[in-house]
Amino acid sequence: MVRRARFFFVLAFRNLTRHRRRTVVTALAMAVGISIYTSMDSILVGFISEIDRNLVDFEIGNAAITAPEYWDERHRYLLDRLVEDPEALLRVLEEAGIPAAPRTTFRGDLIVHYDPFPEDGSVPMVFAGLDPELDSRVFRLREAIVEGRWLESGREEIVLGRWLAEQLGAEVGYPVSVTTRTRDGYRQFLELEVAGIYESPNPYVDRNKVHLPLDVADLYLEMKGAVTSIHLKLPEAIPGTADPAPARRVLEAVGAGPVVALSYADMTEEFTEMMEMEEGFTNLLLFLLAIIAIVGVSNTMLMSVLEREREIGMLRSLGLHNREIRLLFSLEAAGIGVLGAIGGLALGSVFTGLLVTYGVDYSRLMSEIDFAGYRFDSVLYGVWNYGTMVSATVFAVLVAGVVAIFPTRRILKKSVTDCLRHV
Amino acid sequence: MITIKDVKKDYIDGDIKVHALRGVSMEIERGEFLSIAGPSGSGKTTLLNLIGCIDSIDGGEISIDGEELARRKAKELVEIRRHKIGFVFQSFNLIPVLSAYENVAIVLEMLELPRGEIRERTMTLLHEVGLEGMENRRPSKLSGGQQQRVAVARALIKEPLIVLADEPTANLDSGTGEALLKLMKRINHDRGTTFVFSTHDPMVMDYAGRLCRLHDGEIESDEKRSV
Numbered sequence: 230m231v232r233r234a235r236f237f238f239v240l241a242f243r244n245l246t247r248h249r250r251r252t253v254v255t256a257l258a259m260a261v262g263i264s265i266y267t268s269m270d271s272i273l274v275g276f277i278s279e280i281d282r283n284l285v286d287f288e289i290g291n292a293a294i295t296a297p298e299y300w301d302e303r304h305r306y307l308l309d310r311l312v313e314d315p316e317a318l319l320r321v322l323e324e325a326g327i328p329a330a331p332r333t334t335f336r337g338d339l340i341v342h343y344d345p346f347p348e349d350g351s352v353p354m355v356f357a358g359l360d361p362e363l364d365s366r367v368f369r370l371r372e373a374i375v376e377g378r379w380l381e382s383g384r385e386e387i388v389l390g391r392w393l394a395e396q397l398g399a400e401v402g403y404p405v406s407v408t409t410r411t412r413d414g415y416r417q418f419l420e421l422e423v424a425g426i427y428e429s430p431n432p433y434v435d436r437n438k439v440h441l442p443l444d445v446a447d448l449y450l451e452m453k454g455a456v457t458s459i460h461l462k463l464p465e466a467i468p469g470t471a472d473p474a475p476a477r478r479v480l481e482a483v484g485a486g487p488v489v490a491l492s493y494a495d496m497t498e499e500f501t502e503m504m505e506m507e508e509g510f511t512n513l514l515l516f517l518l519a520i521i522a523i524v525g526v527s528n529t530m531l532m533s534v535l536e537r538e539r540e541i542g543m544l545r546s547l548g549l550h551n552r553e554i555r556l557l558f559s560l561e562a563a564g565i566g567v568l569g570a571i572g573g574l575a576l577g578s579v580f581t582g583l584l585v586t587y588g589v590d591y592s593r594l595m596s597e598i599d600f601a602g603y604r605f606d607s608v609l610y611g612v613w614n615y616g617t618m619v620s621a622t623v624f625a626v627l628v629a630g631v632v633a634i635f636p637t638r639r640i641l642k643k644s645v646t647d648c649l650r651h652v
Numbered sequence: 653m654i655t656i657k658d659v660k661k662d663y664i665d666g667d668i669k670v671h672a673l674r675g676v677s678m679e680i681e682r683g684e685f686l687s688i689a690g691p692s693g694s695g696k697t698t699l700l701n702l703i704g705c706i707d708s709i710d711g712g713e714i715s716i717d718g719e720e721l722a723r724r725k726a727k728e729l730v731e732i733r734r735h736k737i738g739f740v741f742q743s744f745n746l747i748p749v750l751s752a753y754e755n756v757a758i759v760l761e762m763l764e765l766p767r768g769e770i771r772e773r774t775m776t777l778l779h780e781v782g783l784e785g786m787e788n789r790r791p792s793k794l795s796g797g798q799q800q801r802v803a804v805a806r807a808l809i810k811e812p813l814i815v816l817a818d819e820p821t822a823n824l825d826s827g828t829g830e831a832l833l834k835l836m837k838r839i840n841h842d843r844g845t846t847f848v849f850s851t852h853d854p855m856v857m858d859y860a861g862r863l864c865r866l867h868d869g870e871i872e873s874d875e876k877r878s879v
C-alpha cells in the first residue's frame with residue numbers, strides 16, 4: 230500500500246497541473262479564507278489576552294483571597310464579608326514566597342467644588358484602598374503614574390486616572406471630598422488631595438476607580454484592620470492562567486479563618502460569556518472557511534471528475550479499486566487544500582504580523598463609546614496563535630480531501646463501461 | 653483457458669430492450685490471436701467487456717482459468733482485471749499528465765513490485781514496442797501510433813492472461829494500424845500472449861489467427877486461419 234500510495238501522490242500532484250488556473254483560483258479562495266480566519270483569531274485572542282492582562286495587572290491579580298461569597302456579592306460593596314486578619318495571612322504568604330497585596334474596595338461619591346475645579350460636581354465612584362508598599366508586588370498601577378506621585382501611607386490623598394481627571398478638571402494638589410459609609414453603615418466624609426494621576430491601559434481603572442492609601446481607608450471606614458481582598462501574583466506564562474493551588478495549600482497549612490482562595494477563572498466568570506462570544510465568532514469564521522472549502526473544492530473536483538470520466542473508466546478497467554480512485558481524487562483535493570493552506574498561512578502571517586506589530590487603533594471609536602465594562606486599551610494588538618494556524622491548515626486539508634469523495638462517488642456509481650463510453 | 657457458454661447480454665435503451673448478445677459460445681485458448689469481426693452494433697464491444705470483467709452477464713457463463721465470473725463479487729472482478737487482463741482502447745486512453753514510461757509503470761505500481769523490477773520491465777517493454785528514447789514524453793508529444801504502442805505496452809506489462817483490444821487500429825491511419833498489428837502479432841508470437849481484438853477492418857482481420865464473425869449478437873462464423 231505504501232508504494233502504491235506514493236504513486237497516487239505523484240499522480241494526484243500531476244493532476245493538479247492539468248488546469249493550473251482552476252487549481253490556483255480554488256486554492257486562493259481557500260487561502261483568503263484561512264488568512265481571514267487566522268488573523269481574526271489573532272486579533273480576538275489578542276483582545277482577550279489584553280483584557281486578561283489588564284485585569285491581572287490593574288484590578289484583581291491572578292488569584293485572590295477573600296471571605297467566602299464575597300466575590301459574588303462584591304458589586305454591592307456591603308463590607309460585610311471581609312478578610313478579618315489580613316496581617317497574619319500576608320505573613321504566611323510572604324513566607325511561602327507568594328507576592329500579595331491587600332485591598333479594600335468600596336463605593337462612595339467623589340465630590341469636587343468650583344475653584345479650583347471648573348464647576349461643582351459629584352460622581353459615584355469605586356474606591357480602592359491599597360497598601361502603597363505592597364501593591365506594586367502584584368499590580369502595576371504605580372508604574373502608570375504620569376503626573377504627581379504615588380500614594381504614601383497615612384496621607385489623606387488619592388490617585389486617579391487621566392481620563393477621569395480630565396473629565397473633572399482635576400490636577401495634582403486639588404482637594405476632593407468623598408462621602409461613603411463605614412463598615413457598620415454610618416455615613417462618613419473624607420477630605421483628600423490629588424497626589425497623582427495615572428494612565429493605565431485599563432479604561433475601567435482609568436475612568437471608574439479612585440485609589441487611596443489602605444490605612445486611610447481603614448481609619449475612615451472603621452475597618453478594624455479588615456480588608457475586602459488580598460490579591461496574589463502567582464507564577465504564570467499567560468495572563469490569567471495561574472494555578473491557585475499554592476495559595477490554597479498555604480491557606481490549608483495555616484488553617485486560616487473563613488477565607489477562600491479564588492483563581493482568575495473564579496473571579497472572571499462574568500467574562501466567560503464574552504469568551505464564549507469570541508469562541509462563537511471564531512467558530513462562525515471556521516464555518517465560513519469550511520463553506521468556502523466545501524463549495525470551492527467540490528465544484529473544482531466535480532469538474533475534474535466529470536472531464537476525466539473516461540480516464541476513470543480506464544483506471545477501473547486497469548484494476549483499480551473504487552477506494553483507490555477515491556483516494557486519488559481526495560489526494561488531489563487535499564493538494565488544493567495544502568496549496569490553500571500554504572497561501573493562507575503566508576497571507577495570514579502577513580496580516581497577523583501587522584496586527585502584532587502595529588495593532589488596530591480604535592481610539593477614536595473609544596472616545597465616543599464608553600465600554601465601561603470591558604477593559605482594553607485603544608490600540609488592540611494581535612497575537613501569534615500557532616495552534617489556530619495549525620488547526621486551520623489541518624482543517625482545510627481534511628475538508629478538501631473529504632469533500633472530493635462526493636463527486637468521485639457519483640462517477641463510481643456508474644458502470645465501468647458507461648465511464649469508458651463517455652466522450 | 654476462457655470458456656464462453658451461451659452468453660447473453662441485454663441493454664435497456666429507454667423503453668426498448670436491446671439484445672446485444674443472444675447466446676454466444678466459444679473457447680479461447682492460450683496464445684491465440686483472435687479477431688472478433690462484425691458490423692457496427694453486432695456486439696463486439698459487449699463481448700470484449702464481458703470477457704474483461706467490466707460488464708455484467710445477463711445469461712450463460714464465462715469462466716477464466718476455470719473461475720466462473722458470474723459468481724464473483726465486484727471486488728474480486730477488480731482483482732481479476734488487475735492481475736489477469738490487459739485492455740487496449742480505440743482511443744488510447746493514456747493519462748495526459750504522465751510520461752509514456754509512467755503510463756506503463758502505473759500498472760506495475762498497482763501490483764507493488766520492487767522499483768528496480770518496475771524500471772527494468774517497463775524500459776524493456778517500451779523498447780520492444782519501438783518507443784526507445786520516448787520514455788519521458790507525455791502523450792501529447794507522441795503520434796497516434798506511438799500513443800497506441802504505449803497503450804499496448806500498458807496492457808502487456810503485467811503479463812496478463814489475455815489482452816483485449818477493442819478496435820485498436822480504428823483511430824490510426826492504415827499504415828500505422830498495420831504496424832501496430834504487426835507489433836501485436838510479434839509479441840503474440842514471441843511471448844505467447846493471448847490477444848482478442850475486435851475490428852471491422854478487413855486488413856486487420858487478415859492478421860488474425862482465428863476469425864470470429866458476430867452478427868446481431870450471434871456468432872456467424874468462427875474459423876482458424878493460417879497466416
Ligand SMILES: Nc1ncnc2c1ncn2[C@@H]1O[C@H](COP(=O)(O)OP(=O)(O)OP(=O)(O)O)[C@@H](O)[C@H]1O
Binds near residue numbers: 664665692694699
Ligand atoms: N450501454 C448501452 N445501452 C444501451 N444499448 C447499448 C449499450 N451498449 C451497447 N448497446 C447496444 O448493444 C448493441 C451492441 O453494441 P456493441 O457496442 O457491443 O456493438 P459493437 O459491435 O461494438 O459496435 P461498434 O462497431 O459500433 O463498436 C448495439 O445495438 C448497441 O446499441
Ligand SMILES: [Mg+2]
Binds near residue numbers: 697698818
Ligand atoms: Mg464497439
